Amino acid sequence: MASNSINSLTPLADNLIVSCQAPATSPLHDPTIIAAMAEASVLNGAVGVRIDTPSHVAAVRSKVNVPIIGLWKRSHSGYEVYITPQFEDAEAIANAGADIIAIDATFRARPQGETVENLIARIHNELGKQVMADVDSIECAISAANAGADCVGTTLYGYTTQTEHLSPPGFDLLTQMVQQLNVPVICEGGIASPQMAKQALELGAYAVVVGTAITGIDYQVKNYLSLLQN
Known part of the structure; x- marks a missing residue:
């Protein structure tokens, strides 16, 4: 875990x-509107x-002082990975004001054969930021934690080719991660009610993301x- 990770993760507990x-394609996809959502x-x-x-992160940073988990969804032909796929994307998000990438x-x-291990190391060493690893399976979660991720999320459960037959929230995956990882586990994806969010915390999630x-x-x-x- 990065030495300064506690600064941004502690308030989320x-x-x-x-x-x-x-x-x-939505009219809501505007920095000012996203910033208003965040502020509210x-x-x-x-x-x-x-x-x-980056533009949305910068707009939100100007309105709130809580930790921002930033990402940049970028598609590359021939690759399924789209959440902050390369270091240059992480750098832009960090420069915009995100605390956790x-x-x-x-x-x-x-893209370009970049490994998760190398990406995490560069974000830590060159940007001085924490890393949230979005995963779809316990194997990926363990690998990400071993690679130095500061926290791991269930974000991609049900959204990859390997897990598309599964429906989030991945409470089964969450339970496995809580039991087997030594870093904070964040539950994200498919949380549709306050009751479900509470259940995630009761299962041991460090924090819960609702979108x-x-x-x-x-x-x-x-x-x-x-x-x-219909």
């Missing part, structure tokens, strides 16, 4: 992190936020209409 994001979340008690893209830490191939259920207007409206119109 046993509490709620809100993911403030929107699809690129913090004013109502969220202890941290998870934000995508989220990366894809699955076993999938990465769509709180800030996902686009998805929520479509979800309601899909039932009302």
